[in-house]
Amino acid sequence: MIINFIIITLFILCILFPKSKFIAFIAFLFMWQLWGWNSWNGDYNSYRLLYETIGRFGISSSDIEVGYAFMNKISYNLGLSFQNFMGVFSFIVLGLTYLFISRSPYPAILAMLYFLIFIMEFVFMRNYMADTFFLLFLGVVMGSAKQKKIKSFFLLGLALLFHNTAIVYFAFLIVFIDKIKPRKLFYIVASVVLVLFTSLTFFLSFISSTTINSKIAYYYTDASPIGPAIGHLLIVSSLAFFISYSKKYLSSLPAKVQENTTLFTKVNIISLIYIPLYFFLPNFSRFFKVLFVINLFYILYLIFFYQRRNYRSMLVTILVAVYLIIIYQFSYSTLDYTYYPLINSNLIYSDI
Numbered sequence: 001m002i003i004n005f006i007i008i009t010l011f012i013l014c015i016l017f018p019k020s021k022f023i024a025f026i027a028f029l030f031m032w033q034l035w036g037w038n039s040w041n042g043d044y045n046s047y048r049l050l051y052e053t054i055g056r057f058g059i060s061s062s063d064i065e066v067g068y069a070f071m072n073k074i075s076y077n078l079g080l081s082f083q084n085f086m087g088v089f090s091f092i093v094l095g096l097t098y099l100f101i102s103r104s105p106y107p108a109i110l111a112m113l114y115f116l117i118f119i120m121e122f123v124f125m126r127n128y129m130a131d132t133f134f135l136l137f138l139g140v141v142m143g144s145a146k147q148k149k150i151k152s153f154f155l156l157g158l159a160l161l162f163h164n165t166a167i168v169y170f171a172f173l174i175v176f177i178d179k180i181k182p183r184k185l186f187y188i189v190a191s192v193v194l195v196l197f198t199s200l201t202f203f204l205s206f207i208s209s210t211t212i213n214s215k216i217a218y219y220y221t222d223a224s225p226i227g228p229a230i231g232h233l234l235i236v237s238s239l240a241f242f243i244s245y246s247k248k249y250l251s252s253l254p255a256k257v258q259e260n261t262t263l264f265t266k267v268n269i270i271s272l273i274y275i276p277l278y279f280f281l282p283n284f285s286r287f288f289k290v291l292f293v294i295n296l297f298y299i300l301y302l303i304f305f306y307q308r309r310n311y312r313s314m315l316v317t318i319l320v321a322v323y324l325i326i327i328y329q330f331s332y333s334t335l336d337y338t339y340y341p342l343i344n345s346n347l348i349y350s351d352i
Helices: 002-016 021-036 044-057 066-077 082-101 107-121 125-142 148-162 164-176 182-204 210-219 226-245 255-271 274-280 282-305 309-331 339-344
Strands: none
Touching: 002 021, 002 107, 021 082, 021 107, 021 339, 044 066, 044 082, 066 082, 066 125, 066 148, 082 107, 082 125, 082 282, 107 125, 107 282, 107 309, 125 148, 125 164, 125 255, 125 282, 148 164, 164 255, 164 282, 182 255, 182 274, 226 255, 226 274, 226 282, 226 309, 255 282, 274 282, 282 309
16 A cells, blocks of 8 residues: 555655654655545544534534634634645644654654654644644743743643643743752652642542533543553653763763753653543543653654763663553554544545
8 A cells, every 4th residue: 555655665764864854844744644634533523523513603602622613713714624624734733743853863763753643643633733832832942042931831822722631731831940950840749749649539529610520521431541650650760760870971961951851851750740630531641642752852862962872772772662652552542543544544545
């Protein structure tokens, strides 16, 4: 099948030219073709119905997040079909994601590794846009642009307009508080996690919002979140151990590298607050895919700057371990509603 041939070809090119932004761009262009011209998936009919409802009856006809609803309404008023809208939406999301991926010292390799995450992510359109704004937030914090705090708050605000679970993203603004070092931050986050684990049911008993309670009931599942929780801990702890083990070598690297390493360490520590949330509402477990992207980027970033063979070997081992967790999650995801429709229900490639 032509799609499989293209995938294999792109994978080979990504391996041969790991630092190529052009190859990474081509990979994302292919992902756009798969998503933008996808004619059915697990959430396709639900999103199409939502699109037509908002288009005909207005934004107030749905309790969906206002950012996504506004995009729906504008696109419908412009005469776009849902299929056209999905093409535009996917172009924006993947284009913005590419901006983050292209910051990697190995953009082609990262694009290749990202492909499985893309397959797990694309059906969750609102989540995907919110997650993309979070990646852009990290890009802003990593960079040297002025007014970082204002831009960061703006990007996280945009994320919240597309999915209400993005409210937790604002916790990551703590990375701007220089006085809070990673060790102190860990104790703070550990305390928050303990409170959430022990008191979440108590807090929920005071929630009278019909909208919130209906969402909890809607997303409830019998599937255990223990897998994502353990995987999350393994990823964060393995990288924390590596940084601690190599701190003497890290101190010899450029100041900007040390600064970004501290940033990613803080982000990983703050991300631990999601673990109790996995047990509260399975919808929060979708952050796991964002965690994958962040740490694949982080590991490749470290591999680029750590020149000693023993350190690189350790990092490659961690990279392989993280990707095995991704493959495990992918194999247990709803392939019948994501991977197979993406391959078999495409308006460009299905008949080729």
